[in-house]
Amino acid sequence: MRRLLLLMLLLAGSAAAQQPPRLIGLRAEGGDFRADLSDRTALRGADLVGAVLQFDGLELRLDAARRDEAVPMAGGGTAGDVWLFQASARSAAAAEWQAFCDADPQGERLLMPYSGPDAALRLTCSSGAIGKCIRFGYRPWASLPDGRSLAPFHAACVHMMRGAYGDAEHAWTRDGMRIDLYDRVGIQSPTNEEDQDFEAGWTPQGAVCVAHMRVPEHGDLASLLAAAPRLAGRTSPEACTEARAEAEGALLFNRSRRAGPD
Template structure:
């Protein structure tokens, strides 16, 4: 391996008389003995707004580790419909397939030679369906003299009728919105103006002004989408949506969205005061259903933070197994409970969607953060901390998401703890809790000479048996490739 020269000017946190790595040093009591613990409380850090956060032991916060995009159903106008779901940043979105729901007399052939014009009850066809924002005014045209700036064309003097929702309608009957006919100047092409219905969906019927004549029509809309094959549902429109927990299955246990809240509206005690002020993240109250659709209970239990209310879930790209390993997935996503560290690391700024379509440095920082927040020293999903233990974190991203502490001198009793990578600690300075001994750690133990000097310190020379000790973030980054760092009290 390449020779690494130590940073000689940096004072090391390990005293020369250290005899057991990170646990017993000089006058530091051994695990189990009474010892004063620095008085660091979550509320103190939150009130002081000094960058400290309350970490925890849980990774997902629920035994249900994944939800699948396939076979999603949405609750639309009182019934469940098939949809394709996806993640848009920190928000779940479903694309519901549009249907022509039923028929009507106007879709039947005309039997009377006197049936003509836009108001007749025969000889029309479904031209297409569109989506729009409820309450907005929508103009549809096929171009011509009236709307030179809107594309479209026609022949045969066609007429159009617009119906609310997915059901064809009769002129001025149930669901009728508007009728269009060639009435503008010298144009033989129809235009129609209507208000978008509450469903955000409309169905267009069309035909020749005189039944039996040849006609063609190329309609365009001033707003929304036409023609459309799906209706996008998000935010509160997803209440009642169900996601499968078994891949490739449309049966079995499901997760149902009971409530939807923008995270910018959720108040928390830690800085910046709201769960995510960006507005791009939504939190979900999720129920677990059995294969018969009966409620088994909530996905997330009660939030252990006093006054925090029920546990909410945030959707996060990628999947985490029980060992803390992460994999990218286009088939499924994670719903992390807000009191567990997948959600906390997201809330602390490490949002995987900031990388764009492909996983990048922010995704890796989120993964590293989940190891750090749980004190996963072994890199196998085991936690060696206690819920509510305050830590201060920062990162080496460019630009940084959590910058280094403005005051490089930590409070009394707080020291640099470790540099972290996706596999666990890259190097360590001390345990977070002396009583929680991570004996399974992969890092090698220090070897001491008779004077207490560490002989196999990786900062002096690196080989397969060196001990990865670091006293600050610079060492952790430069010598061991860490990208997330933290300091904590030695409890």
């Protein structure tokens, strides 16, 4: 992410003010923006609609905002700290504003700010694995009721969504596949669809074992083992069960349709 230079607040009525407050800081507050102003007030969420974020050679305009009301939490209930922004962008070389994000499975193009473990402001889109995993409930800035950080769960979810069994550099995946994701902490539960089998258990480093390849036509077990030799002896339904994956430290588990012979 390029360094954020400036936030111009183009809010209704601000032009009429004699001395509008100056921006003194912009950061992520959970899954929202927080703009701190010189008058000791702060703008968040829908208050930032109309604002323009300026990066090196890029302007990012916040056109609409809403809170995501469906992000699950461990033990029930929903989180209220994830915000979804419609955003447009234009570069120094282009005068027209264009949608910043690609369309997600619901056809929406949503920008999502979030804070990582280092509290730095990050941006993602609802169409990507990072944004999807936040909306699944694995908010990397949040913690479980027992105090454990959800950041490792989020990292494991991103690997799972990308089919990155061995590491982030080698992924086997396909858009639009139905994946049954679940955990042992009460955020996501299995649906146990009849045409899906256990696929793998996941940690922030990738899969701990693989019962079957999600998309064999994108690679076979030989290519998987070449990319991730640590999985040797852990790539079959017999060698990779939910019980073994949990014993090996998996935080997340998933089921998927076996697309063909491995």
